[in-house]
Amino acid sequence: QKEVEQNSGPLSVPEGAIASLNCTYSDRGSQSFFWYRQYSGKSPELIMFIYSNGDKEDGRFTAQLNKASQYVSLLIRDSQPSDSATYLCAVIGSGTYKYIFGTGTRLKVLA
Amino acid sequence: NAGVTQTPKFQVLKTGQSMTLQCAQDMNHNSMYWYRQDPGMGLRLIYYSASEGTTDKGEVPNGYNVSRLNKREFSLRLESAAPSQTSVYFCASSVGSSNQPQHFGDGTRLSIL
Numbered sequence: 755q756k757e758v759e760q761n762s763g764p765l766s767v768p769e770g771a772i773a774s775l776n777c778t779y780s781d782r783g784s785q786s787f788f789w790y791r792q793y794s795g796k797s798p799e800l801i802m803f804i805y806s807n808g809d810k811e812d813g814r815f816t817a818q819l820n821k822a823s824q825y826v827s828l829l830i831r832d833s834q835p836s837d838s839a840t841y842l843c844a845v846i847g848s849g850t851y852k853y854i855f856g857t858g859t860r861l862k863v864l865a
Numbered sequence: 866n867a868g869v870t871q872t873p874k875f876q877v878l879k880t881g882q883s884m885t886l887q888c889a890q891d892m893n894h895n896s897m898y899w900y901r902q903d904p905g906m907g908l909r910l911i912y913y914s915a916s917e918g919t920t921d922k923g924e925v926p927n928g929y930n931v932s933r934l935n936k937r938e939f940s941l942r943l944e945s946a947a948p949s950q951t952s953v954y955f956c957a958s959s960v961g962s963s964n965q966p967q968h969f970g971d972g973t974r975l976s977i978l
Contacts, residue, residue, distance in 0.1 A: 762905075786964040797955055797969040798908070805964055842908070846964065851896065851915070852923065853967060857907035 757843050760856035768864050773830040775841050775859050780824070787819055787826045790842040792858065798842055802828065819849025833863045867891055869970035877976045878946045886959040886973050888956030894968075895961030897939035899923075899931060901933050901952040902972075908955065914939055915961060946977045 757780045767773045775789075786805055790798035804810045804817040804826065816829040826845075830837055840858040847854060872887045890897065899911040910923030914933040928950060930942045938956075943950060953974050957967040 758904065786967055797972050800966045800968065803964075803966050844967075851959070851961065851965075853898075853908075854908060855908040857905065 756814045758843055758854050758856040760841075760843050761860045761863045762857060763860040765859055766862045766864060767833050769833060769835060771833050773833045773837065773861055773863070774845045775828040775830075775843075775861065776825060777827065777843030777845075777856055779843075779845045779854075781845070781847040781854075782821075782824060784821075784824075784845045785848065786846040786848075787817070788844040788853070789815075789817060789828045790844060791837075791838075792842055801828045801841075803848075830861075835863045836863045837862075838859060867955055869914050869958055869968055871954075871970035871973050874971065875974045877978065878943075880947060883976075884943050884946060884975075886943075886954055886956075886975075887938070888940065888970060889938045890956075890958040890968075890971060891937065892958060892968065893934070893936070894958035896959045897928075897933065898957040898959075898967060899939070899941045900955045900957065901925065901950075902955060903952050909950055911941065911954075911978060948977050951977045 761777045788803045789801045792798045802817045804819045810817045814831045818827045842858045843856040844853040869890045897908045898913040900908045912931040917936045956970045959967040
């Protein structure tokens with residue numbers, strides 16, 4: 755069973771701090787990795803995707819991928835209360851285009 | 866640009882009733898997906914359609930059927946609703962190649978009594 759694991763949280767950080775969200779996956783052949791943000795009662799919203807080892811930056815968000823260690827992380831710099839949400843990690847495994855989602859990490863940014 | 870549109874947004878059914886959830890996308894995407902989301906369970910794939918004319922089972926297909934009506938529309942049918950199918954249902958679409966992101970509709974909140 756291919757799995758994607760996330761700490762459910764909540765992860766609490768003060769406003770202005772860096773929030774670090776982590777995700778591990780079991781399928782070593784996975785090629786594509788996505789981070790979604792989901793506000794309570796809303797649908798998942800794509801934040802970032804990453805395909806290659808290393809870092810990818812987009813504004814206050816940085817995705818980091820380490821295929822050797824099979825983890826992907828999302829850093830949120832200068833965290834704002836509006837960043838408070840559940841963050842879902844999704845992985846496309848080898849030989850498929852189906853997502854496998856983690857259960858999400860709930861982030862709380864304290865004003 | 867509406868993206869992915871789901872109807873209805875809310876529905877209450879009685880056990881044994883049938884219902885079809887509708888999904889349409891206007892992004893010219895090839896692939897479409899139906900998920901359910903339950904507390905603590907994350908998003909689980911029910912059925913997907915890689916392209917017009919094809920459908921395949923996902924992780925939790927029992928009790929559901931789907932129809933890919935055309936490239937734009939992908940419907941999910943509950944033939945005989947059960948309380949265990951109470952959930953939030955999301956439709957998503959993507960270009961279709963293996964590394965492309967999926968875009969989600971607003972969801973349908975379904976309660977079965």
